[in-house]
Amino acid sequence: MRDLGVGFKYLLRGQRWVVRHGTQFGFGLVPGLITLVLYAAALTSLAIWGTDFTAWATPFADDWTSPWQGLFRGFLTAVLFALALLLSVLTFTAVTLILGQPFYESLSEKVDRDVSPDGTAPASGLPLWRELFISTRDSVRILIRALLWGVLLFALGFVPLVGQTVVPVIGFFVTGFFLTQELTSVALQRRGVVLRDRLTMLRSRRTLVWGFGTPLALAFLVPFVAVFLMPGAVAGATLMARDLLGEETREERAGDKDPAGPANSVGR
DSSP: OHHHHHHHHHHHHHHHHHHHSHHHHHHHHHHHHHHHHHHHHHHHHHHHHHHHHHHHHOGGGTTOOTTHHHHHHHHHHHHHHHHHHHHHHHHHHHHHHHHTHHHHHHHHHHHHHHHSTTSOOOOOOOOHHHHHHHHHHHHHHHHHHHHHHHHHHHHHTTSTTHHHHHHHHHHHHHHHHHHHHHHHHHHHHHTTOOHHHHHHHHHTTHHHHHHHHHHHHHHTTSTTHHHHHHHHHHHHHHHHHHHHTTOOOHHHHHHHHSTTOOTTOOOO
């Protein structure tokens, strides 16, 4: 359970890092703002025309008497919007990372150089187009997994009592895992770690992943918060990726030299 707290500390450390490096924070906001505008437009359209879509999709209810027709279609519209909101949370990070690949790649490298004992950062050596292709391909694979989970949780949401209590909690943990996977992919892909190995690595430290990703998933439900947390989330995920790979940081090396131990470091 200690890893839950460690994961949350990485999230906080990432936010503190971008606050101290204001330029990186500003650049990191650009992809999130673009994605936010796109998602806001899509959700607004759904809110305006969702009722019309539901009516078109349920012609069998045209002859139902009041109030059953209105209640039924109103319920379906609410469920449709809730599902769209869940998918927005699940996909926001992936879409933002794809749009902001050059921004977040640069940010992650600077974090590595800042905390690395020798001041260097791993480099993939691949051209930008190849990195974008791999990132997009892996994101699509992760999104398919996330969508399957989303459909399953959506179906379980209709189970009395459990669907209104246990399922939402599970949903946040699942969302947190996929958010962390997407965010750590920036640093891990640069190190040549393929998707299958990334998933194996994250599954081996689930509580660490949940400690980082679940609070982030909750925060992403608040409008505009995701945009401002994304740069710090990428920075924190880079720090966590170093932990997962056992890479030393300057802070940990300084702690090793301290007879009292690494009191200020965040490790396993």
